[in-house]
Amino acid sequence: MSNATLVLLITAAILAQVAVFGLFGWLRQRAQLRVLERRGEGGAGGAVRMVGKPEQDQGLDPAPVAQAPAWPGHREFVVQRRVIEDGNGAVCSFYLSPADGQPLPTYRPGQYLTFKLEVPDPTGGPPKTLVRCYSLSDRPRTDCYRVSIKRVPPPPGRPDLPAGVVSNHFHDQLKEGSRVWARAPSGHFFLTQDSVLPVVLIGGGIGITPLLSILNTMSDRADPREVWLFYGVRNGAERIMSEHLKTLSEGQPGFHLHCCYAVPDPDDLLGRDYQQQGYVDLALLQRTLDFRRHEFYVCGPPAMMESLVPALAAQGVPAADIHYESFGPASLNTRAVHVSTTRANTSVVRFSRSGKTVSWDGAAASLLDLAEGQGIVVDSGCRAGSCGTCQTRIESGAVTYSQAPDADLKPGHCLLCISTPTTDLTLTL
Numbered sequence: 001m002s003n004a005t006l007v008l009l010i011t012a013a014i015l016a017q018v019a020v021f022g023l024f025g026w027l028r029q030r031a032q033l034r035v036l037e038r039r040g041e042g043g044a045g046g047a048v049r050m051v052g053k054p055e056q057d058q059g060l061d062p063a064p065v066a067q068a069p070a071w072p073g074h075r076e077f078v079v080q081r082r083v084i085e086d087g088n089g090a091v092c093s094f095y096l097s098p099a100d101g102q103p104l105p106t107y108r109p110g111q112y113l114t115f116k117l118e119v120p121d122p123t124g125g126p127p128k129t130l131v132r133c134y135s136l137s138d139r140p141r142t143d144c145y146r147v148s149i150k151r152v153p154p155p156p157g158r159p160d161l162p163a164g165v166v167s168n169h170f171h172d173q174l175k176e177g178s179r180v181w182a183r184a185p186s187g188h189f190f191l192t193q194d195s196v197l198p199v200v201l202i203g204g205g206i207g208i209t210p211l212l213s214i215l216n217t218m219s220d221r222a223d224p225r226e227v228w229l230f231y232g233v234r235n236g237a238e239r240i241m242s243e244h245l246k247t248l249s250e251g252q253p254g255f256h257l258h259c260c261y262a263v264p265d266p267d268d269l270l271g272r273d274y275q276q277q278g279y280v281d282l283a284l285l286q287r288t289l290d291f292r293r294h295e296f297y298v299c300g301p302p303a304m305m306e307s308l309v310p311a312l313a314a315q316g317v318p319a320a321d322i323h324y325e326s327f328g329p330a331s332l333n334t335r336a337v338h339v340s341t342t343r344a345n346t347s348v349v350r351f352s353r354s355g356k357t358v359s360w361d362g363a364a365a366s367l368l369d370l371a372e373g374q375g376i377v378v379d380s381g382c383r384a385g386s387c388g389t390c391q392t393r394i395e396s397g398a399v400t401y402s403q404a405p406d407a408d409l410k411p412g413h414c415l416l417c418i419s420t421p422t423t424d425l426t427l428t429l
């Protein structure tokens with residue numbers, strides 16, 4: 001065979017390979033687009049569509065495509081073990097094993113479980129069904145999941161109001177052997193697996209739970225990335241899993257623990273128990289971290305979220321490197337955390353049951369925020385499109401989602417917590 005023929009043959013082979021790869025890539029992209037389109041269908045009575053990566057316009061993380069849940073509906077769990085985790089006795093870990101004895105699926109560290117509980121009515125009425133989300137606080141295991149729950153007291157200065165219903169129900173009523181029902185792990189706040197960037201975890205109070213899952217998973221997998229944990233609490237009594245964190249920081253040179261106590265107790269020792277008096281703030285991050293690019297994961301109370309997340313963005317940290325999660329209405333003014341504004345349009349939103357009509361001016365982060373701002377009571381759980389609690393019927397008009405919904409949707413319904421109107425809209429609310 002001549003040299004020219006050989007060169008021709010090799011060129012033809014390379015071209016054929018490129019064509020095959022190109023075809024596969026195109027097919028995969030088409031399949032992904034179809035999933036997005038299917039997720040965006042509204043069905044009879046109303047329309048819903050996915051917008052192309054709106055969060056990037058807003059400076060948020062890109063919208064991930066929702067994954068099918070690891071099991072449909074709710075699965076029954078048995079409380080295997082309870083462990084009090086802090087000096088105040090306010091945080092209890094619940095180890096939950098599946099009642100069916102089958103191995104548990106893995107999850108992405110940072111995700112949460114959505115529980116449905118029947119809680120007795122203290123006034124003697126019929127029990128209420130309530131939905132709440134709790135982050136998985138440990139690395140994935142096949143025999144049990146762990147959640148760590150803080151007992152929520154009445155708001156400061158309002159002892160007349162009832163304490164948090166579900167958190168106190170867990171603490172007071174759920175003993176070893178008790179049963180609970182939960183949906184499969186979900187949520188979009190989780191460790192990026194394929195990144196090589198050093199990881200910065202910033203947790204305030206009970207917001208530490210998803211970060212513990214990330215940390216424990218990285219430790220278990222001997223992940224080579226360097227990790228910083230900035231953990232803000234009032235004092236040593238509020239800090240959870242102190243011994244575990246101490247062991248990790250002493251045993252793993254790539255892990256750096258920085259505890260900030262806002263109001264240390266006389267027993268708390270600077271340098272031994274905590275590294276800074278005050279809050280986790282930008283100045284501390286700037287003093288501690290080097291100039292490399294880092295990936296940030298933030299979960300904490302409103303003050304922390306509303307100051308740190310925009311501050312990181314203002315410092316030029318790319319939006320894709322800032323991941324954050326809030327623990328719902330009690331702990332977040334969603335709009336204050338958004339790095340920039342939502343799109344305004346001139347839609348008019350009518351809530352048919354409450355008889356209220358409002359203009360959409362983009363000031364609310366979602367239709368859920370808009371409804372609550374009007375004093376309309378809406379059931380909600382995750383506020384992230386996962387639990388399905390805020391599902392509402394669209395009588396007319398269309399909405400768009402800021403991220404792909406995880407929850408199963410009835411035709412003609414939308415999830416208020418992740419949607420905004422694109423036309424005039426009437427909702428059965």
Ligand SMILES: Cc1cc2nc3c(=O)[nH]c(=O)nc-3n(C[C@H](O)[C@H](O)[C@H](O)COP(=O)(O)OP(=O)(O)OC[C@H]3O[C@@H](n4cnc5c(N)ncnc54)[C@H](O)[C@@H]3O)c2cc1C
Pocket residue numbers: 112132133134135136147148149150151152153154155161162163164165166167168187206209210325326327328330381382383
């Ligand atoms: C994704 C996600 C993950 C989460 N992970 C965790 C976790 O790992 N650990 C954890 O502990 N929590 C977590 N949470 C928070 C949790 O889901 C609950 O929001 C929390 O436990 C409070 O629920 P509750 O039923 O106890 O309180 P609720 O009954 O919902 O009450 C909340 C607050 O409202 C007050 N209140 C009651 N009535 C009134 C009234 N009439 N007017 C004004 N205020 C009133 C209560 O006193 C209480 O302070 C998470 C939330 C989300 C969304």
Ligand code: FES
Pocket residue numbers: 379380381382383384385386387388389390391407415416417418
């Ligand atoms: S509150 Fe959970 S899906 Fe909207």
